[in-house]
Amino acid sequence: MIRQIVPLLLPLVMTLAAPPADAAERIAWYSTLKQGLAVAKATGRPILLVSAAPHCHGISGIW
């Protein structure tokens, strides 16, 4: 059961707005080597790896 936050608005919003199918497409990332490498090994798929630091000059919230 959805139990929180503007649940009363949910039916209205879901009616008025399209589902997020039109959202900008993004790459779906595993965030840890442990999880990602295990999936690669299990599936035999190649790996796209891009490491990144989630801060700049000590300020978080930006790559």
Added chain:
Amino acid sequence: MDRSYLSHAGVIAASREFVCIRPLTYENAIEAPFLESLFRGRSGNLENTVFAMLGPDAKTRLCRTGRSPGFAFRSPDQMAAAMKQILKKYPSTKTAPRPLPLLPNVRLGLNVSSCDNTPLAIIYSPDQAVRTKLQQQLATLAWDKNHIGQIQFCVATRAEELKSLAGKTQKPGILIVQPGTYGNNGQLISAVDPDTTPAELGDAIDFALLVSEFQQKTMRQHIVRGQQLGVNWKTAIPVTDSGGSRRRRPSN
């Protein structure tokens, strides 16, 4: 890093058949040596970003490694074409279900979802069995075509891990959060009980995606404002990148 490569439609389309891994640089001492083995900067140290394409064994290098895709490819189109060629060598024959991609903890979950401008879904329960069930439910949703890459996920086992969320003490379930501008706090958008149905869970996620705010950020303004506000992100290991955003030309 030139992000035009990673937002290129052809690269994204090809990425669906790759296992895409984005380790968080300087946030895991165990991962750092592996990243260093792929690429070190001129200083000989780990830099902010590392780019590689590897075989499933994580050893076979499928292109030139470097700081960014621009080290290996002249353009996003060239990268997309190379990825398609690589996929011919690795035809997908195994159909193992993909697990839910999890960020290491709530702190990094908030920060990364803020960086990506996405909501964060926190699986919160002290009960391992409940967490496993919820992760399995979310995994199905996370990889469907309407949701892939649109939301981040992490796990919390104790209420203390949720102290940076605005609002009352939370009950176990899935908490869907809008991260703050600096990813050091978050606002609860929606929450679902552990016994939620897949349909209700999907509605809650869609609702979060609809109401979450896209925060336009520019690097300079974000940093200046963050410094004024006293934001000071502590990494797990020392940052060894001296320059950061020096632009380098691809060599091929």
